[in-house]
Amino acid sequence: MAKSATESTTKAATKRANAKTSKADKEDKPKRAPSAYNLFVQAHMKEWKDAHPGAPIKEAMSEIAAMWRDAPENPNRGKEPKPKKPKAAAGAPKAGRKKKQTPPPSSDAENTGDASDD
Numbered sequence: 001m002a003k004s005a006t007e008s009t010t011k012a013a014t015k016r017a018n019a020k021t022s023k024a025d026k027e028d029k030p031k032r033a034p035s036a037y038n039l040f041v042q043a044h045m046k047e048w049k050d051a052h053p054g055a056p057i058k059e060a061m062s063e064i065a066a067m068w069r070d071a072p073e074n075p076n077r078g079k080e081p082k083p084k085k086p087k088a089a090a091g092a093p094k095a096g097r098k099k100k101q102t103p104p105p106s107s108d109a110e111n112t113g114d115a116s117d118d
Contacts (some may be wrong), residue, residue: 036073040064
């Protein structure tokens with residue numbers, strides 16, 4: 001078996017797959033415009049930080065999100081929230097993923113160890 005040839009092609013393929021895009025590619029792309037929610041958070045975060053110095057950002061985000069629900073800028077205001085999907089049980093396999101199957105034992109594995117019992 002030519003193990004070294006297989007390893008070198010695999011390593012090269014892995015490097016290509018994991019290679020990051022160059023900075024030139026990123027600079028050519030136009031930056032996505034901020035959403036209405038992003039603009040709302042930017043506008044209200046400074047005010048909230050001034051009113052609550054030293055408070056954690058997590059708390060700020062939860063309060064600003066609550067304000068967003070009733071804000072006139074919210075395009076989904078007044079609509080029913082989407083129903084949440086029930087979470088799968090901890091031991092249940094995830095949908096879409098196939099369980100790995102172990103290969104059957106080779107015939108050599110079955111015959112080892114029994115030769116001395118003749």
